[in-house]
Amino acid sequence: MIVENTSAAVLYGRAMEALSDWTGADGRSKAGIDFSDKDAGTVIYKGDYYLGFKKTILGAGWDRYADFTLKVRCKDGKAQVTVIVSSISGIYNKNGVKKTYTIREVVDITKKSKGKKKESREDFVSDIITTADAMVIAMTDRLKGNGVDDDF
Secondary structure (H helix, E strand, O other): OEOOOOOHHHHHHHHHHHHHHOOOOOOOOEEEEEEEEOOOOEEEEEEEEEEEEEEOOOOOEEEEEEEEEEEEEEEOOEEEEEEEEEEEEEEEOOOOOEEEEEHHHHHHHHHHOOHHHHHHHHHHHHHHHHHHHHHHHHHHHHHOOOOOOOOO
16 A cells, blocks of 8 residues: 555554554454564554354354454555454353364355355355455554544
8 A cells, every 4th residue: 555755654653553442343352462663664463353243042152253463564655454364263152162263164164064054154254354354444544644643
């Protein structure tokens, strides 16, 4: 992404400020800065992003999380934002059992599913993609200075 007339230091500062604010829409996401290097203009943010509750039957269901890595690289006049979702986890609300699957496993299971299970799993994959896209858009907006008052 091009951010004309903006130094790498300013972009890096915007990225760090944006990440300090991120807890997810409902505050249930858990993440933090894994690596940062101001001189290189790089920050890596990792954690679990809450994807919501998926009801199964009789009030039972799964709290779903995406294990993600968000990487921001800044140079004078430009920045690169990438998000990788490596796995997903679900915590069953009735007994606390936690299951974790790689994204490859989720895709493979989805391909083999049929009927309502296939639709449900396709919706889940769509939720993961939508969440990753939203993270990139949110960071891109902050890097462009949207919602940031540099003259405060």
